[in-house]
Amino acid sequence: MKIACIGEAMVEVALTGPNGAAKVGFAGDVLNTAIYLRRALSDAHEVAFVSMIGGDSLSDQMATFIDAEGVSVTYLARHPTLVPGLYTIATDAAGERSFAYWRDSSAARQMFADPALLLSLPEFDLVYFSAITLAILPEAAREGLFDTLTQLRAKGGQVAFDSNHRARLWPDLATARRVVERAWRCCDIGLPSLDDEMALFGDAGPAQVQARLADWGVAQGALKCGDVGPVPLGQGWGADVSFAKAPHVVDTTAAGDSFNGGYLGALLAGAAPQAAACAGHAFARAVVQQRGAIVPMAEWENALAKN
Numbered sequence: 001m002k003i004a005c006i007g008e009a010m011v012e013v014a015l016t017g018p019n020g021a022a023k024v025g026f027a028g029d030v031l032n033t034a035i036y037l038r039r040a041l042s043d044a045h046e047v048a049f050v051s052m053i054g055g056d057s058l059s060d061q062m063a064t065f066i067d068a069e070g071v072s073v074t075y076l077a078r079h080p081t082l083v084p085g086l087y088t089i090a091t092d093a094a095g096e097r098s099f100a101y102w103r104d105s106s107a108a109r110q111m112f113a114d115p116a117l118l119l120s121l122p123e124f125d126l127v128y129f130s131a132i133t134l135a136i137l138p139e140a141a142r143e144g145l146f147d148t149l150t151q152l153r154a155k156g157g158q159v160a161f162d163s164n165h166r167a168r169l170w171p172d173l174a175t176a177r178r179v180v181e182r183a184w185r186c187c188d189i190g191l192p193s194l195d196d197e198m199a200l201f202g203d204a205g206p207a208q209v210q211a212r213l214a215d216w217g218v219a220q221g222a223l224k225c226g227d228v229g230p231v232p233l234g235q236g237w238g239a240d241v242s243f244a245k246a247p248h249v250v251d252t253t254a255a256g257d258s259f260n261g262g263y264l265g266a267l268l269a270g271a272a273p274q275a276a277a278c279a280g281h282a283f284a285r286a287v288v289q290q291r292g293a294i295v296p297m298a299e300w301e302n303a304l305a306k307n
Contacts, residue, residue, distance in 0.1 A: 040265020
């Protein structure tokens with residue numbers, strides 16, 4: 001199976017101490033999911049990151065990092081002058097995050113400026129992207145992506161989507177609602193978070209989100225509800241299941257992204273939706289007990305084994 005993950009990779013500067021100490025890495029919501037999805041699947045599956053970076057030395061290091069994680073960089077385009085976006089992240093004592101971004105002129109915003117770059121997408125079996133992907137794209141590129149997803153589904157491919165909402169990336173709430181609703185209506189596997197859906201559409205709780213997405217045609221997936229665990233979208237789960245909270249939260253960065261990777265990995269490997277939800281929750285539990293979006297492999301394997 002070939003899986004395309006479309007999004008923005010950024011330079012991550014994690015503030016680690018009171019005197020300006022920092023750790024530099026690479027992350028981004030869809031990239032995070034791509035890496036955890038790659039870790040969840042056997043080598044029989046290809047996971048590709050679809051985006052655009054620069055021709056600078058940091059972009060070179062970023063591509064090397066992605067490739068070293070086993071994620072294909074075949075569809076990672078290069079821009080001759082632009083560079084990746086950057087963000088800083090700090091966490092409080094409870095592991096909650098605060099961010100500052102420099103991404104307005106990032107190379108990723110131009111990833112589909114040439115429509116020819118969309119032509120490879122229908123060859124994939126599954127395309128995954130988020131509302132952040134949609135928010136950074138110009139209108140013409142966004143329309144091209146939606147048209148391509150329609151072609152993909154007509155050929156039997158599937159679309160997975162996470163409405164990861166960042167209000168500052170949209171010109172207004174009405175635009176965000178219009179574009180995200182369109183994404184939901186062409187989605188086969190939904191992986192939203194409750195707080196994002198409530199902020200976007202004013203839902204009162206999980207039941208309202210489940211009903212609305214079912215009405216919009218989302219056939220399966222999981223609605224992430226924080227540390228209490230997910231609830232099903234589309235078809236229900238065969239039995240009641242409880243989700244244990246992480247015993248010690250250090251950093252909630254990539255909690256939802258890692259859930260998506262674990263869920264999709266299990267589902268694509270043939271697991272039932274309930275088992276896929278348990279796998280996703282186990283991934284998220286492991287991630288929030290470590291610092292950073294992408295936990296190094298050795299630490300990741302140790303953390304996951306403890307869950």
